[in-house]
Amino acid sequence: MSDSSIPNPKIKLAVYWGSACGGCCVSVLDTHEKLLDIVNAADLVFWPIAMDIKYKDVEAMADQSIDLTLFNGAVRNSENKHMAEVLRKKSKVLVAYGACAYMGGIPGLANFHSREEIFKRVYEESESTLNPDKVRPVEEFEVKEGVLKIPEFFNDVYTLNQVVDVDYFIPGCPPQSERLVEVFTAVITGIGLPPKGSVVGALEKTNCDECLRKKTDNKVIKRFYRPWEIEDDKETCFLEQGVICMGPATRGGCGVRCVTGHSPCRGCYGPPPNSTDPGAKMMSSIGTMIDADSPEEIDEIIETIVDPAGLFYRFSLPGSILGRKVL
């Protein structure tokens, strides 16, 4: 009997969420019937959204006993950090899964503020808050029954690889499920896996390469529009219509879904290989498109970009050179 006829032992798979919305976990379910293939090939040993397995159970596992962990979400508090460290120890291959784990993602926009600013807003100032005593959460609180503990809320949001060593990165908000199947297949077969540290499940070229809209060098902008402010002709490059589209600065691989649905690219797949700071790159690119005759006109045109920092660094702030707002 040859070895090939012996079924491979199932691999052990974990999926965990840090500071996340749940969308990444849902994207695993979005593999539809392919999920059955995954389950056939893998034992799910830990997946909080779907299974009741406690942290202590994971902590008790032998080191390197999990073959593949998909960690989604950013690292925002001490609980996220602790689990990142535990899973790093327990896993052979740790993948930063999705924009938040990879670059900081939407939660990473909090790096435009400090913890104090966030707490003040949430616990004192927000329109729906009634908190005359200005009570704030505390990490430890003594009650009759003992001490209650909640995780520490960090001042900064971190990407996964700012906290632990990461083997691969899969971009996307969320990653396209087809890409997950490809990557998963590569991990279990060991075929076609790129060197450690690579971005997988995405292309090297940016989204314009796959975008079917008409593109010319006529990127001359007199004012910027938000998508709802103009009637999209549905065939001309968004930038040429004055709508900021992150497509040219964003890795392909998503299948240009947003633009196909007539919405500009928001940049969730992150920068292509040679781009060190996607926000700065796109801003410097946008700068060249502004059609102004005087410094004052440049200011006027730039004023039409609403929340430029949030727009250009929507998914990438903690992982960018900028990192955060220096307070």
Place this chain on the structure above:
Amino acid sequence: MEEPRIGVYVCWCGTNIAKMVDVEQVADEVSKLPHVTISKTYKYMCSDPGQELIIKDIRGHKLNRVVVAACSPRIHELTFRKAVEKAGINPYLFEMANIREQNSWVHTDRTEATSKALDLVVAAIRRVQYHEPLQKRSVNVDPATLVLGGGIAGMAAALEIANAGKQVYLVEKTDRLGGQVAKFDLTFPYLSSARQLIQPFIQRTENHPNIDLFLNTEIKEVTGYIGNFKSKVETAENGTIELNFGNIIVAVGLKPFNPTVISEYGYGQFPDVITSLEFEEMLSNGHLLTKYGKEPRNIAIIHCVGSRNKKYHEYCSRVCCMAALKFVHEIRACLSSANIFEIYADMRAYGKGHEEFYALTTHKQIIFLMYDQQESLPVIRQANRNDNCNMIIEMDEKLSGESIEVPVDMVVLMVNMEAHENVKEVVRAVGVSLCGNQFFIEKHPKLDPVATTTGGVFIVGSCQGPKDIPDSVAQARAAAARILASIAQGSVAVEVTTASVIEHLCCGCQTCIRVCPYDAISYNEEKQASEINEVLCKGCGTCGSACPAGAILSKHFTDTQILAEITGIMSMSYKGA
């Protein structure tokens, strides 16, 4: 990448650097950094023994990277590149840190200046590790030259080149040669005839076998690059002709300012308020009369009309003061008893023979009145019937401090000389830059005054800024010499630090095409990617920063190199936020 072995050389520059920077300390500190094989100081790195030191170390210590911390790279980068090349290293595996102009010369605290020098040297050390060898390239030069503009500068340049036996295409947009000089009566300061000066020039230009003259012609578009330009001209006789040429001289001149906008002077409203150019014409025709055909008894000449005034043009037109004094001589020659008023803001007599000319003019029984350009301009009004003159100038006379009235029958406005409206078309056609006053910008204001940042394109005469005849002719002949040198050599070196497209990363968004000031980028439909013509590219880096995909590599200024430099500068003294 081979293991970097870096030699660092910190220059004293005599006491220029050593006085303010502890060069020994800098050399000592950096010697501890990784990949620094050797670090030394020397009194004058640029001297022959200084260069020999580098060459000996490269050979002896098998260095493969060199950093020199000294003066501005503008001064000695080439010197040291040549030195390292002599020792067998690619000249681009060298980096210079400027610790003189950007440090010792501008600081007064020795400790802080030393710490800053260290930062700058560390930045250079980090950067040079990522330098890559680049290869020199050259292109052949077409021996024909295109000259735009048939004024005195354009003709001087054309004749110089044609006399050397080379083909010249001279394109003039009007129907005649001669430009502004052809409109003058006499020239300053020797009061010789402008006509006698320009006419032989025009004839020689028209009859020269090596000059093809195109009158009533404008160039709409020039394609190609240094050594190999192409353009089409429309001619009345032969239809469209395609011209090939290796170099371009831009000599499109300037035009007089229209003083209608200065309400104080009433130009256009008073018939006897005329511009200096109109007065030249009057003198050339030999009739110095008012509009009513009378001999003027009182003539005023107002200086700085539209010049040195933030409302109009801030710059000085340079030629008007001497032209005004020239007018005094001409008026006095035909009207011996007329009152002549020189109403000036400042008298500028900077040229050869000009101060003497000014002194000579003061003996011509004229009245100098000074006004304050910043405070108030003289105001011209109609005289009353019993005033016994045509107009009155009201002014605050600066030297006496009194408000006075000056009777006049004729006023000559010494108008500013400004750029042509159509210079932007020339800019588009030949790819050169303009300064804020719409004059063409030279490559270097001191060391390269007739070249531009576009290889093979030269600017001469007053399109570079108002100037007199000798300066224009000197520039024209200088540019001709530069061109003849490149023709004699047969080829010219082209920029090495160009940009290139990383094809497998280019997504075809075409953002780079429009931003290129040298038209060096085109879109390849087949490959669906941008392409850079590296002969046209000057390595300005605009496309590299515009490319949102990071698909354009600016050689010698890659993101990796620049980030390494920044990290280096922050690594020593910066403690972080």
